[in-house]
Amino acid sequence: MTTTSWRRLWLVVLVGLIAVWLLLPATVVLPMSLNATSRLSIWPEERSFDLYREFFADPEWTNALIRSFRTAAIVSVLATVLGTAAALGIVRGFRRGAGIVNAVILAPIIVPVVVAAVASYLVYLRWGLVGTPLALIVAHTCLAIPYVVVTVLASLRGVNPRLESAARSLGSSPAGAVWHVTLPLIRGGVIVGAFLAFMQSFDEVVVSVFLASRRGRTLPVQMYSSLIEDIDATVAVASSVILVLSIVLVLLVGVSRLANARGQSGTP
């Protein structure tokens, strides 16, 4: 074996260990969710899908799941559109002040979430939004935009802005040049941003606890409440559902990026 292949093997082992270390704790919910009794146990003696049946039969859980999914989907679309536009503005629009705009847009990641939660609770209370689906959508979108901006900015750095000049010389309007040239080139960053925005909303607890009404709980809020109110083993099923869903999404994003790369590998 050559030095480089040794080094490669080393890297693979190292990355694998880190991945296991990061993911293993989360996977304990999988055996837990297969518990045949309704007690919480990390390695149950008897296994069955009873808890899953319970989960999908209980409208409180299924409604929360559907609500979370719907909210996350809307947030993902909104945050992707707004975040991509903001990233384009930061790179192309501003001569000066781009740094300040960037900092303002990234603020939601930096400000402690609980502070953002209290602040949005107080403001939305005034506007009469607390407890409405709109409140969750707006608040989650604010939190998700920075993720889109960061990933799209990273992609945009690899795109030559003069390609838009070339497009305009060939008959594209300035907006058409962005649509036909820049957007296809940053597609990877946009997809990752959309995924992060979706997950950001889907598993958001802190802000949602403040803003969701009793009948408008999202899945994470429902999980939190079910643990606080009565220790309910169905929570393990909810966790597993979220875990599997995020793994499926990651794989989808990975596959789309791979297809993307095959179509245009070597693009700057």
Added chain:
Amino acid sequence: MAHRNAAAAAPGAALSLTGLTKSFGPVRALAGIDLEIGAGEFVTLLGASGSGKTTTLNLIAGFLQPDAGTIVLDGRSITSLPTHRRDIGLVFQDYLLFPHLTAFNNVAFPLRRRKVGSGEIRRRVEEALDLVGLHGLGKRYPRELSGGQQQRVALARAIVFRPPLLLMDEPLGALDRNLREVLQLEIRRIHREMGTTFIYVTHDQEEALVLSDRIAVFNTGRIEQLASPDTIYDRPGTTFVAGFVGDSNIFRGKLARDELHCGQWRLGAPRTPGVAEPAAIVVRPEKMRLGALDGAANRVRGRIVERVYLGSALKVVLDVPDLGRVLVHVPPGDLGQLETGATADVSWRIDDSVLVPDTQAESTEGEGHD
């Protein structure tokens, strides 16, 4: 667009620039440019970087707005028209092909923006790829093509929508010398076959001489001379043009009637109305002879300091008192016994020299005389 194509036998359009000025902050990039370009003409904007040639190109393309002046294409003012409505083809030094599109789709891009039907697109893209010598390479992505091939795709993309005017910004600047020469010939051929008006920007004087019908020599935001390549070479209008295009001997001195006094030498100058001081005599090295000449000729005497074999000619450098270094090209073998260090006469016909205004009088003062 369509009406123009249908109507014209020669599809090129005339371009006229009037009083164009442009400043970037305190820097004056263009100090008033006037330029008339005929339909189907091939004009090169030649100059060093910062001379204003690229700014002029960007104004014509619409990437910049002039501070003053007008741009008229085909009898219609396009001064305030946005780039995408000017219908002008552009070829860039760095190609700027769209990396996510195949060569075919790159060339199809301008046609798709113009809502051309798909059958027509296929036909015209194939035709354009054939014209630039890339038959059958339409499925390749830009990264799968060599630099020369990429520039051919860029050229096809810029001409496929049959623009009446094609602008080229140092299109061969990134390519090596052999490829450059091949592509120069192809650009000339395409110009001949299409009849489009070409404006070509370069800092390479040889390229300008090879390609152009006329050359506009730029210096510090102005056009120093606009003329055919042979006029630019044989009859440079200023010392700047003489120095920028080709090798030349530039003798500066005091003008007295038909003579230029340079220290001990009284050099006969061709009668040139309108030239006042500061003035200089320009002589190309190949017009110089070692030894004496009959008729109306100048003769000076100096010491040979260097001889360089150029293949087709021998370059001899002499040190002439009061004139400085004098460059002479002689046919190989004509030098005879003359070795480095020998003293020799240098002559030239007055008719083979040009009396020009010395546009570089301040910047190079004291170089040629004293």
